[in-house]
Amino acid sequence: xxxxxxxxxxxxxxxxxxxxxxxxxxxxxxxxxxxxxxxxxxxxxxxxxxxxxxxxxxxxxxxxxxxxxxxxxxxxxxxxxxxxxxxxxxxxxxxxxxxxxxxxxxxxxxxxxxxxxxxxxxxxxxxxxxxxxxxxxxxxxxxxxxxxxxxxxxxxxxxxxxxxxxxxxxxxxxxxxxxxxxxxxxxxxxxxxxx
Numbered sequence: 001x002x003x004x005x006x007x008x009x010x011x012x013x014x015x016x017x018x019x020x021x022x023x024x025x026x027x028x029x030x031x032x033x034x035x036x037x038x039x040x041x042x043x044x045x046x047x048x049x050x051x052x053x054x055x056x057x058x059x060x061x062x063x064x065x066x067x068x069x070x071x072x073x074x075x076x077x078x079x080x081x082x083x084x085x086x087x088x089x090x091x092x093x094x095x096x097x098x099x100x101x102x103x104x105x106x107x108x109x110x111x112x113x114x115x116x117x118x119x120x121x122x123x124x125x126x127x128x129x130x131x132x133x134x135x136x137x138x139x140x141x142x143x144x145x146x147x148x149x150x151x152x153x154x155x156x157x158x159x160x161x162x163x164x165x166x167x168x169x170x171x172x173x174x175x176x177x178x179x180x181x182x183x184x185x186x187x188x189x190x191x192x193x194x195x
Contacts, residue, residue, distance in 0.1 A: 093144045102148050110148040117147030121158055124165075133165040140165065156185035160192045167195065 102110065124139030140162035147155050163178035175195065182192035 093141070095149060098145070098149055102150075105148070110150065113146050113148050114151050114154065117143040117151075117154060117158070120146060121154075121161065124158075124161060128161070128165055128168075133168045136165040137162055137169075152185040153189075156182040156189050156192065159185065160189065160195065163192070163195055 105113070120139050120143035124136040124143065127133075127136035127139060140158050143158045144155060144162070147158065149155070159178045159182035163175040163182065166172075166175040166178060179192045179195045182189055186192070
């Protein structure tokens with residue numbers, strides 16, 4: 001602070017502000033011209049000098065996964081993940097909406113749904129024996145959407161059976177998901193652990 005401001009006997013606010021802003025203006029002035037930071041159309045990054053904090057060019061950087069950088073591989077990986085997600089969404093069970101739907105059901109209606117789910121499980125088992133794994137997954141999924149949540153053991157069996165069909169189709173991630181759900185519902189279900 002200037003000596004003039006230290007003795008504030010007859011100093012006006014405007015003078016104090018002027019003195020402070022003058023110091024700021026001089027400290028902000030740089031010797032670099034603004035023109036070197038203006039990018040014209042058609043220029044590339046090679047035309048500019050490298051600063052100390054700039055990252056290396058991607059061509060200078062060694063790739064950890066060179067096979068992913070080949071044309072099309074990223075798109076292929078994305079397409080595979082997208083198809084897995086789509087297939088998963090077809091067989092996902094929304095237990096929140098099931099719970100909401102079951103609120104108004106009587107015990108007799110729940111028992112009726114349990115019996116229907118048991119029949120769907122048998123149909124899924126028959127399709128599995130015939131080698132029609134897609135159809136068996138459909139039946140097990142339909143059974144899971146029908147079977148009330150209170151019948152955890154039966155739901156666990158449906159999940160485990162569905163995982164077996166998914167394993168036959170080499171959908172291992174989905175099979176693991178189903179076995180995990182089966183174990184959550186019945187932690188003593190040995191078959192789910194084995195699968």
